[in-house]
Amino acid sequence: MNKPLVAAGLTALLLGATALPATAVSNEAPGSGQRAAIPAEAKVKAKAVTYAGTVALSNCSGSVVRAPSSQPTDPALVLSNGHCLETGFPGPGQVIVDRPSTRSFTLLNASGGNAGTVRASKIAYGTMTDTDASLYRLTSTYKDIETRYGIKALDLDAAHPQAGRAITVASGYWKRMYKCSIDGFAYQLKEGRWTWKDSVRYTSPCQVIGGTSGSPVIDDATGKVVAVNNTINESGQRCTDNNPCEVDQNGNVTVRRSIGYAQQTYTLVPCIGAGNNIDLNRPGCTLPKPLAAEKHRAAAAR
CATH class of the missing domain: 2.40.10.10 (Trypsin-like serine proteases)
Known part of the structure; x- marks a missing residue:
């Protein structure tokens, strides 16, 4: 990592x-070995590509992102890695959902300058199982961020x-x-x-x-x-x-x-529902679920 x-x-x-x-x-x-075919x-x-919409964490990088279904009045989401969570590395099989967070992020403008600060209300999702990703839910909406800072979210x-x-x-x-x-x-x-x-x-x-x-x-x-x-x-x-x-x-x-x-x-997109809520039971959502994590830990203990 x-x-x-x-x-x-x-x-x-x-x-x-x-x-x-x-x-x-x-x-x-580097550069050797079998590769996927490159379609024409x-x-x-x-x-x-500019820095607009990217963020700096205390220890990592990230970005303000939106799904195709996200609305301007939805609380915005910040994407980063699961191993960048302030709670520490999720263990194999561990999935974090809806955990309160007040983490702050420095929002960058197109040239990489400091546009302002946005803050999380919770860790909406985080894991290092199958993928290494985290999504923070912010206290600001996409409309708030665009109005105050002139920054649009990046599209997933x-x-x-x-x-x-x-x-x-x-x-x-x-x-x-x-x-x-x-x-x-x-x-x-x-x-x-x-x-x-x-x-x-x-x-x-x-x-x-x-x-x-x-x-x-x-x-x-x-x-x-x-x-x-x-x-x-x-x-x-x-x-x-x-x-x-x-x-x-x-x-x-x-x-x-x-x-x-x-x-x-x-793979994140099908799991983002109305209001930018993470719904791991939505059709097409294949992200690991907390229940699966509990089964994994129970199996490992046996």
């Missing part, structure tokens, strides 16, 4: 790792991202942009105790660092958020903290040193 920042500097995010029942390991150089329509001229794309698309990872913490393309998708991405599914793999120019965790991954052609940045393999280790590995359908492990990853966000 991209290590969050603390007052003392960069610190490791995870504490310990578990061995994987994988059958093959490959230390491939994915080769689209890039547009300018409701479709699965495409390989080959030009993307920008926009870090509100560092006020820095990383530009590359979607290289392909990892069937499973394992890092320490955590496993994520269908993760976006970057091409090598996106050398993300600590503090970029939670940055929106923006499709340059549409301007929509397609993923949330969360990790990079730092030193070529196999499936350890800060060194994620890819596991395919047959259990084969591939290590891609210095390659970064993000978690797709189209």
Whole structure:
């Protein structure tokens, strides 16, 4: 994972790792290995992407986002990583919903300047199981933010991202942009105790660092958020903290040193209901549920 920042500097995010029942390991150089096919329509001229709508957390990056169904008078949502939550890392199988929060976020304008401060009313959703994502519900509506700060929310794309698309990872913490393309998708991405599914793999120019965790991954052609940045393999280790590995359908492990990853966000869209409330029982919502987390812990204890 991209290590969050603390007052003392960069610190490791995870504490310990578990061995994987994988059958093959490959230390491939960046840019090697099997990739998803690049559809012709994915080769689209890039547009300018700005910092407008991104936010800086105390230790990570994020963005004010809206679903296709979100209304101007709905409380706005901030997207970041599950490992960026102020409550600490959710354990494997743990899902956090509707937990009160007063966390503040520095809202950025197009040039990366400080547009103002917005504040959470609760953690609407957070997990590091299957994905690494969090959604905060704010005390301000989209209309409030646009009226007061002149900032519009970023749109969440409701479709699965495409390989080959030009993307920008926009870090509100560092006020820095990383530009590359979607290289392909990892069937499973394992890092320490955590496993994520269908993760976006970057091409090598996106050398993300600590503090970029939670940055929106923006499709340059549409301007929509397609993923949330969360990790990079730092030193070529196999499936350890800060060194994620890819596991395919047959259990084969591939290590891609210095390659970064993000978690797709189209899966969030079906779970956002009326009033921007997170409803994990909505049709099409496949995000892990708290009940499943309790079953996971019970099974692990047996």
